[in-house]
Amino acid sequence: MSFLLKWSGILCVPGGVLWALTPTGVYISNLAFHTPNVFWKLFWPAPLLILLGLVGLQLRQSGRSGLLEKLGFFVAILGLVMVIAGDVGLYWLGVDDRFIVTAPAYSAFRLGLLVLAVGSILFGVTSPRDGALPTWGLLPFVVGSLCGLISFSRDLGSFGAVLWILFGVGWAWLGLSLVVEGFSSFLRTRRATRGGVAAKK
Amino acid sequence: MKERTFTRRDFLKVAGAGAAGATMLGAAGCGSLANSFTQVPDEYLPSGGSRMNVILVIIDSLRRDHLGVYGNDWIKTPNLDALAKESLRFDRSYPESLPTILARRAIHTGIRTFPFRDWQKWYDEDVNLWGWQPIPRGQVTLAEILLGEGFYNLMVTDTLHQFRPFYDMHRGFHAFDFIRGQERDLFRPPSPASEKKMENTLIGGPSAAHSAEIMRQYWANTMDRQTEEDWFAPQVFTKAAEYLEMAKESQPFFMFVDNYDPHEPWDPPQKYIDLYSDGYDGPEPVTSSSGPSDWLTERQLERMHARYSAEVTMTDHWLGHFLDKAQGLGILDNTMLILLSDHGHAFGEHGYAGKVAGALYPELTDTIFFVRHPGGKGAGTTSDHYASTHDVAPTILGSMGLEPHPQMGGQDLSVMLDGKEPGPRPHFTAGYHDHVWSRDEKYAMFSLYNGSDPHLFDLENDPKMDKNIASSHPAVVKKMFDEYIIKDAGGPLPHY
Numbered sequence: 001m002s003f004l005l006k007w008s009g010i011l012c013v014p015g016g017v018l019w020a021l022t023p024t025g026v027y028i029s030n031l032a033f034h035t036p037n038v039f040w041k042l043f044w045p046a047p048l049l050i051l052l053g054l055v056g057l058q059l060r061q062s063g064r065s066g067l068l069e070k071l072g073f074f075v076a077i078l079g080l081v082m083v084i085a086g087d088v089g090l091y092w093l094g095v096d097d098r099f100i101v102t103a104p105a106y107s108a109f110r111l112g113l114l115v116l117a118v119g120s121i122l123f124g125v126t127s128p129r130d131g132a133l134p135t136w137g138l139l140p141f142v143v144g145s146l147c148g149l150i151s152f153s154r155d156l157g158s159f160g161a162v163l164w165i166l167f168g169v170g171w172a173w174l175g176l177s178l179v180v181e182g183f184s185s186f187l188r189t190r191r192a193t194r195g196g197v198a199a200k201k
Numbered sequence: 202m203k204e205r206t207f208t209r210r211d212f213l214k215v216a217g218a219g220a221a222g223a224t225m226l227g228a229a230g231c232g233s234l235a236n237s238f239t240q241v242p243d244e245y246l247p248s249g250g251s252r253m254n255v256i257l258v259i260i261d262s263l264r265r266d267h268l269g270v271y272g273n274d275w276i277k278t279p280n281l282d283a284l285a286k287e288s289l290r291f292d293r294s295y296p297e298s299l300p301t302i303l304a305r306r307a308i309h310t311g312i313r314t315f316p317f318r319d320w321q322k323w324y325d326e327d328v329n330l331w332g333w334q335p336i337p338r339g340q341v342t343l344a345e346i347l348l349g350e351g352f353y354n355l356m357v358t359d360t361l362h363q364f365r366p367f368y369d370m371h372r373g374f375h376a377f378d379f380i381r382g383q384e385r386d387l388f389r390p391p392s393p394a395s396e397k398k399m400e401n402t403l404i405g406g407p408s409a410a411h412s413a414e415i416m417r418q419y420w421a422n423t424m425d426r427q428t429e430e431d432w433f434a435p436q437v438f439t440k441a442a443e444y445l446e447m448a449k450e451s452q453p454f455f456m457f458v459d460n461y462d463p464h465e466p467w468d469p470p471q472k473y474i475d476l477y478s479d480g481y482d483g484p485e486p487v488t489s490s491s492g493p494s495d496w497l498t499e500r501q502l503e504r505m506h507a508r509y510s511a512e513v514t515m516t517d518h519w520l521g522h523f524l525d526k527a528q529g530l531g532i533l534d535n536t537m538l539i540l541l542s543d544h545g546h547a548f549g550e551h552g553y554a555g556k557v558a559g560a561l562y563p564e565l566t567d568t569i570f571f572v573r574h575p576g577g578k579g580a581g582t583t584s585d586h587y588a589s590t591h592d593v594a595p596t597i598l599g600s601m602g603l604e605p606h607p608q609m610g611g612q613d614l615s616v617m618l619d620g621k622e623p624g625p626r627p628h629f630t631a632g633y634h635d636h637v638w639s640r641d642e643k644y645a646m647f648s649l650y651n652g653s654d655p656h657l658f659d660l661e662n663d664p665k666m667d668k669n670i671a672s673s674h675p676a677v678v679k680k681m682f683d684e685y686i687i688k689d690a691g692g693p694l695p696h697y
Contacts, residue, residue, distance in 0.1 A: 027242035040247050090249055100453055101535040101575055106249030151245070155604070161245040 008056030009178045015049030016172025022046075023161040041091040044084050047116075050171050051080040054123075057178070061132030069126035076119030082112025113152035117167070120145035124174075137177020144170020248350075250602035253575060254448070254536035255347070255455045256527070257593065259308065260516060261301060261360060262464040262556075263542035265294075265567035267513050277476065277514045280521030284540065285571050289579030289617060291588035294570035295640075296544050298632045300556055302362050303332045304543035304590045305459070309342045309370060311594030311609030315632035316690035320697060323367055330558075330634045331697055335368045341606050343594040344373025344455060350603065353451035357441045358459035359433045361386040374457070376447065380436045382422035383461045385415045395420035403484040403501060406554070407492030416488055419466050429470050434462040434512070438519040442526040449530050455597075458523070463512035465489055465546075467505065473515045478507030489546070491555025506548040537600055538573040539593060551667070558634040559654070561647040562666050566631065566638060572596065578618035586622075587629035587640075588614055628681075630689040635696065639685040646671070646681040650694045655682070 022043065029039035058065070058073045065073070086109025089095040095105040124142035128135045148167030151160040265271050268278045270285040271292070296304045298315040306314045317332035327333065336342060344354045356371050359380035363370040371377040382388040398420035404413045429435055441458045448454040462469075466487040486497065486505035494502060527533050545565045547553045553560040570588045572579065591611035598605050599613030612623040628641040638647040645666055648655040655678045657671035671678050687693065 023242040023245040026244045030244070036244060036248065087247070090247065096249055096252065097452070099535075100252040100254070103249055103251045106247065106251075109247050109249070155246050157243040158241040161241045161243060164245045165241075 005056060005059050007178075007182070009053050009060060010175050011049045011056065012053030012171045012175030013179070014172075015046050015051075015053055016168045016170065016175060018043075018046035018049065018168070019171060020165045020168030022164060022168070037091055040087060043091075044087045046168075047080045047083045047087070051077060051084070053171070053175055054080070057133060057174070060178075061127065061130040064130040064132055066126060066129060068122060069130060072119050072122030072124070072126055074119070076116055076123050079112045079114070079116025079119050082108045082115060084112075086110070086112055110152070114149065117145055117149035117152055120167075120170075121149065133174070134177040134181045137174045137181075141170040141174040144168075144173070252350075252453045252601055254453050254532065255352075255597050256532075256536055256538045257308075257455070257457050257597070258520070258538070258540040259305070259360075259457075259459045260463075260520075260540065260542045260569075261459075261461045262544060262546045263513065263516075263569060264545035264564055265542075265569050266563070267510065268569060271569065275477075276510045278517040280517045280524060281540075281569075284520075284524065284538075284573060285569075287577070287580050288538075288540075288571035288573040289614075290583045291570040291572075291586060291614075292583050293585050293629075294541065294568045294588040295566050295629055295631055296568060297589045297591050297630070298332060299544040299565075300330070300633070301360065301464075301543060302328070302334070302368075303330070303633075305360075305363065305370065306332075306336050307589070307591040307611070308541075308543075308593045309344070310336060310340045311343065311591050311605060311611045312340055313591050313610050315630070315637075316694050317632060317697075318695050320695070327365070328362070331695075332632070332634075336370060336372075341608060342370075342373050343597060344371075344457070346373075346594075346598065346603070346606060347455045348373050348375075350601075351453065353448065353454040354457070355444045355448055355454060356457045356459070357437055357444060358457070358461075359383045359437050360459045360461045363459065376444065378440050378444070380433060380440065383419075383433050384464065384466065385418045386422060387418065388422045389424070391417050391421040392424065395424050401484050402488075403486040403497075404488075404490070406490030406494075406496040408490040408555075412488045412490045416466060419468070423468070429515075432462075432468075432470065432515065434460055434516045435519045435522075437461075438523040442523045445523075445526055445530055445532055449532060452535075460516060460520075462516045463509055463546075465509075467508035467512050469508065469511040469515045473511035474508055476514060477510045478504055489548075489555035491553075491557055493552055494547070494549040494554035495552065497549070497554065502549040502554070505554070509546065509548065533573075533575060535575050537575060537597070539571065539597065540573075541570040541590070541593065542568040543590065544568060550665075556633075558636040559647075559649075561631070561633060561636060561638040561656075563664075572614065572618065574600070574618050584617060586614070586617070587626045589629070589631075628685045630686050632694075637682075637686045637694065639681045639689075641681070641685070644674075644677055644681060646678055648678070648682060650696050652678075652682045657681075 025039040026036040029036050054076055086105050089105030090109060096103045121142060124138050124145055127133050127138055144166045147163035151163035151167065267273050267276050268281050270282040297307055297313050298304065303314040314332050320331050321334050323334050348354055354374040356374040356377040361383045364379040399417060402416050404416065430439060437458065437460045444456060448456055468487050481504045483501065486501050487508060489505065544556065545567055547555060547557065547560060547564045550564045551560055551562050556565060592614050595605040595609050595611045596614040600615035605613060614623055616623055628639060630639040635650050636647055637650055643661055644657060645660055646655060646657045655671040656669045657674055657678050658666040659670060
């Protein structure tokens with residue numbers, strides 16, 4: 001069980017990829033159904049996978065993480081929960097159809113995006129100190145998170161869509177770095193084990 | 202060999218540089234780079250937001266100085282006054298062009314109708330005023346935009362010019378109801394009974410033949426009236442109240458209620474006339490025959506003004522009926538309501554009666570403009586910002602977080618509901634047929650389209666614009682014409 005939790009950070013890869021596919025998904029949805037809402041209805045797995053992945057990443061550095069890193073983690077989790085709740089509320093439950101002045105679902109979605117970006121930046125900037133996550137994975141992640149912050153703040157058209165994609169790529173990259181590090185570590189361990197066996201012989 | 206480790210300081214440096222770069226990229230807009238992204242889909246954010254319903258009410262010909270909330274102490278307008286107290290109220294609202302159709306073009310599109318470039322008179326019998334034509338095909342209307350946003354659009358109007366052939370101002374609306382018979386609407390043929398009504402109708406002045414033609418048609422249209430509900434303002438607001446039931450089931454909705462009263466003919470039920478006039482026994486001045494008012498006696502002018510004021514009160518009463526219905530249905534709790542008028546009307550002030558293009562005085566140019574937010578934002582506040590007809594569409598879109606259409610030139614005044622200021626407007630300009638008008642903090646000026654025959658007024662010392670000082674202030678006149686009117690028009694004005 002702990003093994004699974006430890007490696008659940010890899011879920012950031014599919015989560016990030018799905019996130020990065022948003023502009024394309026919206027485009028296809030518009031083309032096929034004359035509304036972007038069909039895509040948005042199917043969007044929630046992306047933030048959910050990222051959320052599960054982030055929990056896995058945090059578990060890898062539990063005990064070693066500092067206060068700011070923990071804060072970043074919780075802020076990012078809060079943002080992801082808001083995004084998921086907003087998406088489900090807006091496109092599955094139709095919450096805003098009934099409360100159209102306050103638009104709670106839409107507000108949660110948009111605010112959640114900003115909270116997520118801020119939490120991601122904080123998490124990414126403070127994580128290298130803990131050493132549990134590869135630095136080469138965190139650097140593009142921070143830049144991607146910053147791109148997200150810009151694109152979430154207002155509609156920037158195609159330019160914003162590229163920044164949105166980079167945000168997803170950042171998460172996928174972070175998850176991928178975990179895979180690579182894990183594989184390298186596995187190879188190193190195996191090499192060391194073989195070396196040790198050979199030395200004994 | 203000592204291995205160099207990537208320290209936290211190094212990381213922060215690189216991250217900081219990357220962050221700064223990305224920020225600059227975003228802040229600068231990075232035109233050329235952004236252009237290279239044109240192949241990327243441009244939609245990536247979820248749509249939604251504060252999707253209020255919208256009710257837009259236009260009251261034709263309603264003068265600003267005829268409302269209690271704007272200082273009038275003798276005309277009864279309790280419902281408009283109450284609405285104003287719940288709204289952001291603009292004390293300097295002017296139509297960017299007038300009259301009726303020109304103002305509505307701006308309201309529907311958010312695009313200035315002035316300076317009437319490429320005016321095409323639609324057919325020979327149409328109103329012969331510069332810019333009076335249907336909304337050009339290439340212009341997108343507010344209703345069409347809201348249609349794309351999933352709104353259910355409803356329109357109720359008795360403003361006859363909007364439903365004349367080819368005008369299609371109801372494009373973008375799902376449901377629409379044209380209340381037939383106002384003014385010169387070719388609704389019913391004259392009859393002996395309607396001709397008899399002409400005997401007690403005061404006809405005369407500079408447009409006597411035209412006035413007679415209008416009244417002949419009007420009396421024919423209105424011969425079947427039985428109760429007050431048969432008058433036009435009651436019909437419009439009653440139908441609009443009925444539509445509210447339908448709209449409630451189709452939220453979000455956009456309801457456009459365009460009420461022609463108190464436009465002439467001023468023919469309200471007697472009980473309203475009795476509020477403001479008694480003892481009059483001559484032929485009734487129910488229409489003004491736009492032009493100099495010297496053909497009317499003082500008593501006739503008073504009577505005409507009283508009949509107009511009576512229609513103001515009747516309109517207010519039936520607006521109240523509509524608002525009560527909206528309140529009862531709970532619709533005002535999630536609906537933004539904008540109410541404005543399109544222009545005023547002269548009753549002998551400055552020697553004119555009617556809507557004279559060469560008499561752009563406050564009685565004609567000063568309008569009312571309220572924005573009521575369901576959350577109470579801006580309630581009871583007033584603004585001296587120059588608000589106008591072409592601001593309506595951007596304001597409605599802006600209040601819902603929707604970007605105004607690129608064609609729209611009006612301002613999003615909804616930012617004022619949050620205590621912010623729209624872009625500065627140090628002056629304002631308007632056009633009416635072959636005349637132009639402008640004002641700033643100190644002066645108001647109007648002239649012919651080529652700058653000739655100027656009239657200039659010192660608003661600080663002469664707010665009612667009684668003393669023309671153009672001849673003694675030629676530099677001010679030139680500045681207002683060149684730097685305000687010509688500049689706002691984007692070049693020399695067309696003429697026809």
